[in-house]
Amino acid sequence: SEEMRLNMVNIDHPGKLADFIASILNVDRAEQQDILETLVVRSRIEKVLVFIKNEQNIAQVQAKIQARVNKKLEKNQRDYFLREELKSIQQELGLTTNPKVELIERLRKKFKSLPLNEEARETVDRELSRLEMMESASPEYSITRTYLEIISDLPWKDPKPENFSIESARRILEKDHYGMKDVKDRILEFLAVRKKKRDTKGSIICLVGPPGVGKTSVGVSIARALKKEYFRFSVGGMNDESEIKGHRRTYIGAMPGKIVQGLRITKSKNPVFLIDEIDKMGISYQGDPASALLEVLDPEQNTAFRDTYLDIPFDVSQVLFIVTANTLETIPRPLLDRMEVIRLSGYTSDEKLAIGRKYLVPKSLEKHGLSKKEIRYSSAILRKIADEYAREAGVRNFEKSLDRINRKVALKLVEHPDLATPVVIREEQLTEYLGQPVFVEDEILKADKPGMAIGLAWTSMGGDTLVIEAQNTPGKGEVKLTGQLGDVMQESVSIAHTYVKAHADRFRIDPRWFDHNNVHLHVPEGATPKDGPSAGITMTVALYSLITDQVMAPNLAMTGELTLKGKVMPIGGLKEKILAAKRNRIKEIIIPQFNKRDLDELDDEVKKGVTFHSVGTIEEVLRLAFPADAKRKLKPFRSFEEASSAKGEEVVSIAEAVAKAVKEALA
Structure with missing residues (x-):
């Protein structure tokens, strides 16, 4: 300050000057005390000069850092202003539009073409108005935008009339699955009624059977036979109803439930939904998924299904729901009452042999890069594998056993290119390929x-x-x-x-x-x-x-x-x-x-x-x-005590007879 400069001018003694400079330097109290205790003026001035030099070095470093920061800030500001000016120029020339305005216009146009119900229309208009007033960089803007885009992606329009052939459906079922006559007949009857009645409402089919009998693949075949979009999700172990009905939008990362996600992915109002492992759902403090499914699967309620995330009614009554389970015991009775149960039983030995030859062997060969010219299975070998290594209701372990053999054969063919082909799988080699039989005659x-x-x-x-x-x-x-x-x-x-x-x-x-x-x-x-x-x-x-x-x-x-x-x-x-x-x-x-x-x-x-x-x-x-x-005659009953006593008496009588015989012999 001006006063300080005047004081410096009035100081005419070197020692006082050194003391004054030490008092205004950024040094700790101990170093200031050291300067005061230095009585020799020259030494005091030298110490002060050292502190001044250090302060100068620090000031130079800070100045360099500040200059670098200022330069970077100036560049960022310059780039920002230039981009804003470029946007303004492009808008004036009509070369581009505001992304936010463009998004809102696109959504408005799309919603206008969709047959939304009254409540959905009011919700969409309200959210679009809110979106217009938000800043693009705000978190709420992103949440609202995602919400509106999900609604716009849903299949609101009525689907095209179903057009499928019973003969075509029969061919698909015969091609995809062996046997299952009762199941195929039930499915074809169901499709015939659907075609005859021309009912657009969906149905709920429950496929029940042991693991590995083809429940999931039957669902895929039904979708193919009906020429419909297919969506599958598993509820095994699910204990949160939000997985079915979605989360509230107030939560971070909230998304709609599986039903709405499936409709959005398939882009169809009447797809085939396969809900797997419905008998293995759980229940927790987060809710009961089975109760959430009641609304989805009930024909009286699913015309206005309300997902928690969307919070608007949506018609899912035209969806064909197929659920799979291993048992009906754990499925809640109200849920089971809404389903048409079709049972899939296990396979006989002859059916397994036919499935192995017609489906499993070709599938396993293709999976492992092998051809029929490189490996050969006889009917006797396939039956032995099924009986001794895969004695189950389904064919899952049968397929695993074939995969294991094919992997080992593939390794042999790679390691020994000159190996004679086809490699014939023989009975005595099964132990080498699959280990000891799991089921043997002795057991x-x-x-x-x-x-x-x-x-x-x-x-x-x-x-x-x-x-x-x-x-x-x-x-x-x-x-x-x-x-x-x-x-x-x-x-x-x-x-x-x-x-x-x-x-x-x-x-x-x-x-x-x-x-x-x-x-x-x-x-x-x-x-x-x-x-x-x-x-x-x-x-x-x-x-x-x-x-x-x-x-x-x-x-x-x-x-x-x-x-x-x-x-x-x-x-x-x-x-x-x-x-x-x-x-x-x-x-x-x-x-x-x-x-x-x-x-x-x-x-x-x-x-x-x-x-x-x-x-x-x-x-x-x-x-x-x-x-x-x-x-059989009535066997006289004797208790354990009576039997033991009788046995003792018998031993005594035998001993007496032996003693008598010995005595007579000696006489």
């Missing part, structure tokens, strides 16, 4: 000991065999169960035990047996949960076999629910159970009399090689399971 189920019986089960994975084992121990008539049995199955055991005990006289069983024996009943594969009433007669046979010390007839399996009065009640999944029995080389099956009509509806191919016995009471079951039982 085929056999009830070859008293207390064993073979039943048939039906699960989400298809049909299966069920071995029941019973063993008695000394006790007071208690019953112990192991093998992860569900409540219904435990009740079946109680019914079987009560029935046999109540009719001990009729079965020529000493009633005292139940008072002196505990029964332990076990179902192997203890890690797998089991439930259902259809093992009731199997439990009874195992218990009867244990008590009477008889072995059940070989190659026989059974299924049926038992009542306390001895009646055999009907069961479900008969076809799946028959296929499971055939996979395990079982030749005879006992079924409830009420299921005979279901048996008559099955193809001869399914029933081929199996003898069926329809029964109405448990007595009929026991006569079939124990043919020699009629000749």
